Amino acid sequence: MALIYYREQLVRMQPGQIMWQPYEADLGRLPAFCVAGRDTWTARVPLVCFCIVETHHPDRVLRQFGLAQERPDHVVYDHRLHRIDLRGKVEKNWREEHGPYILTWGMRQQRLCHAPPQIGEMPCDHAYYRWYCPVTRKYVDRNSAKLDIMYMYERRIN
Structure with missing residues (x-):
């Protein structure tokens, strides 16, 4: 019964009821070691x-970081990565196998998502919507x- 109730609540939510920046108030209260490397959170790597x-796509959730959300870039998906099966005997050097991905991670400072701070509400006709x-x-x-x-x-009738 609770599941039905929560699904109903989700369906009826309006954009003004969504907390777009859920961590904004908490970030200032966290210990320094928890927010160290904060730039890395917004690296698309x-x-x-x-x-x-797995590719991290912070450009799809910039508002969580207090940044203005724009239309995100297209996701390039490598199907081979999800076909890896370790059930049999696997003798691979993963550092060599995933070398290009590791190199990209190493260049994470050049792959940060840059956006101005989000001030106020996003207009309903925004490109992101x-x-x-x-x-x-x-x-x-x-x-x-x-x-x-x-x-x-029901809303149209009333």
């Missing part, structure tokens, strides 16, 4: 851990979609 490589709406999934499941349609219909 691959994160490498042995055989695993025009990009975001067609590429996002608004609904958690089919019932949420039905609920939203019913909710929108």
Whole structure:
């Protein structure tokens, strides 16, 4: 029952109800070691851990860092990285295998996302919203979609 309630709450949320900068107040209260290397948080780089490589895309969530959100760049996705299977005997030198990704990580200071601070609310006609709406999934499941349609219909009648 709680799941249905929370899904309903998510569907009914309006842009003004979203906390776009959830960490803003907390960052000033964190110990220095927690915010050391803060620039690295906004570096668009691959994160490498042995055989695993995932690309970090902070340009898609700049508002979390208190920066103005623009339309993000296209994501280049390497399908080979998600086909790696370690169930069999794997004898690979991952440093050599993922050398290009490790080099990119090493140049992270040149790959920072730069944006001015976000001041006030983002206008509804902003380029980010025009990009975001067609590429996002608004609904958690089919019932949420039905609920939203019913909710929108109810608002039009009243």
